[in-house]
Amino acid sequence: MGKIDFSDTQIAFESKSDKELKFMEFLFRMMSKQKLTNLASSVGLKFIKWGIPGARYFVEKTIFSHFCGGKSLEDSIITIKDLEKYEVATVLDYGAEGSEDEEDFDRTLNQTLKSIDFAATYPSVPVLSTKVTGIARTQLLKDYQKKRGNLELEELQEFNRAYERLDKICKAASEKGVGIMIDAEESPIQDSIDFLVEKMMEKHNQTKVVVYQTFQMYRRDKLDYLKKLLKDANDKGYLLGAKLVRGAYMEKERKWAKEGGYPSPIHTTKVDTDNAYDEGIRFCIENYQKIALCNASHNLRSSELMIELIEKGGLQKDHAHLNFCQLYGMSDYITYNLAKGGFNVAKYVPYGPVKEVIPYLIRRAEENTTVTGEIGREHQMILDELKRRRKK
Numbered sequence: 052m053g054k055i056d057f058s059d060t061q062i063a064f065e066s067k068s069d070k071e072l073k074f075m076e077f078l079f080r081m082m083s084k085q086k087l088t089n090l091a092s093s094v095g096l097k098f099i100k101w102g103i104p105g106a107r108y109f110v111e112k113t114i115f116s117h118f119c120g121g122k123s124l125e126d127s128i129i130t131i132k133d134l135e136k137y138e139v140a141t142v143l144d145y146g147a148e149g150s151e152d153e154e155d156f157d158r159t160l161n162q163t164l165k166s167i168d169f170a171a172t173y174p175s176v177p178v179l180s181t182k183v184t185g186i187a188r189t190q191l192l193k194d195y196q197k198k199r200g201n202l203e204l205e206e207l208q209e210f211n212r213a214y215e216r217l218d219k220i221c222k223a224a225s226e227k228g229v230g231i232m233i234d235a236e237e238s239p240i241q242d243s244i245d246f247l248v249e250k251m252m253e254k255h256n257q258t259k260v261v262v263y264q265t266f267q268m269y270r271r272d273k274l275d276y277l278k279k280l281l282k283d284a285n286d287k288g289y290l291l292g293a294k295l296v297r298g299a300y301m302e303k304e305r306k307w308a309k310e311g312g313y314p315s316p317i318h319t320t321k322v323d324t325d326n327a328y329d330e331g332i333r334f335c336i337e338n339y340q341k342i343a344l345c346n347a348s349h350n351l352r353s354s355e356l357m358i359e360l361i362e363k364g365g366l367q368k369d370h371a372h373l374n375f376c377q378l379y380g381m382s383d384y385i386t387y388n389l390a391k392g393g394f395n396v397a398k399y400v401p402y403g404p405v406k407e408v409i410p411y412l413i414r415r416a417e418e419n420t421t422v423t424g425e426i427g428r429e430h431q432m433i434l435d436e437l438k439r440r441r442k443k
């Protein structure tokens with residue numbers, strides 16, 4: 052079997068014109084300046100929320116266009132088709148999160164149902180992603196978790212409405228042959244999300260995987276939870292959908308734990324998180340007949356590990372249960388090389404009005420300032436590709 056050469060910048064950036072690549076280089080250079088990004092995310096993105104003239108235009112032309120598919124479903128078709136040309140699938144994500152009222156929740160529900168109808172007509176959009184905070188109040192999820200479900204009648208009814216919304220989404224997805232990945236969020240609400248997702252998997256994953264739970268492997272308890280859920284799935288006769296991520300809220304989690312005087316739920320070191328993540332990948336591949344895995348990461352070593360396990364086990368590399376996924380605008384060198392190598396790989400493509408996707412953009416901008424090997428590596432690869440093209 053031919054080994055994938057992830058340093059092949061020609062394949063990695065084949066889909067980008069010179070102009071697009073130069074723009075990417077500029078953006079990565081800007082984002083690598085911690086102070087600038089902090090300023091942009093703390094002030095610039097707030098300017099949009101406040102309607103300051105020019106701010107929206109600036110964000111739309113820079114980080115929005117880089118990290119998002121478009122302002123609407125229709126807008127995103129160009130991005131979806133571009134990815135499709137290179138055998139890269141799309142996981143569509145309507146960017147709403149952290150809404151507060153029922154009207155917003157119903158709007159998100161309707162938008163998600165519209166995306167499901169759309170995905171059903173597009174084979175390169177096999178899965179959608181959604182956030183429970185797009186259809187339920189954060190404080191309600193917190194209370195449900197804190198009081199272990201013992202809510203006042205009115206709150207219970209509100210929780211049931213959230214359940215019904217999620218159920219409508221999963222049911223529509225099941226009927227239309229589309230998958231639903233449910234994002235993991237912050238620990239004070241994650242038990243409530245887990246409760247809802249488990250119910251959905253039990254109901255809709257009886258014969259095929261429709262619903263995917265997200266496991267944040269930076270949490271100390273999530274490797275055991277993954278193992279426990281497979282046991283539950285086997286006992287109750289459903290299939291497990293498992294999207295593995297490292298986790299996006301580490302700083303906040305640590306801060307809350309310190310302020311609240313409780314032990315941080317996050318592993319102490321990056322190495323511990325990496326070990327748990329890779330152990331999770333091994334576990335899912337060992338049980339791939341019962342678990343549909345999505346390795347949602349930009350970490351090259353975790354992608355290489357999965358390739359190695361697939362090859363060693365003699366598994367069909369494009370088996371429907373063996374999937375890789377990266378965020379749109381990040382780690383193209385992993386995505387496009389995996390696609391070229393014949394593996395199932397998708398980009399997570401958020402879309403929605405600029406104002407709605409601000410929390411997502413803040414996370415991406417902050418993530419890209421973290422001077423880890425992976426981000427620096429991508430910037431360097433863009434520079435290498437520009438150099439290669441100049442020499443031609």
Ligand SMILES: Cc1cc2nc3c(=O)[nH]c(=O)nc-3n(C[C@H](O)[C@H](O)[C@H](O)COP(=O)(O)OP(=O)(O)OC[C@H]3O[C@@H](n4cnc5c(N)ncnc54)[C@H](O)[C@@H]3O)c2cc1C
Nearest residue numbers: 234235296297298299319320321324347348349350378399
């Ligand atoms: C397709 C896709 C979907 C995603 N969906 C979600 C989601 O639903 N929920 C969610 O929370 N995140 C989600 N993420 C984001 C993800 O959790 C990570 O923040 C991001 O992908 C960076 O991790 P990495 O595996 O790509 O690689 P790396 O860059 O190797 O890892 C960085 C991550 O390691 C962990 N880490 C860093 N330093 C330390 C430390 N000192 N101690 C312990 N751990 C540390 C943190 O989780 C950090 O984000 C998603 C990512 C992708 C690609």
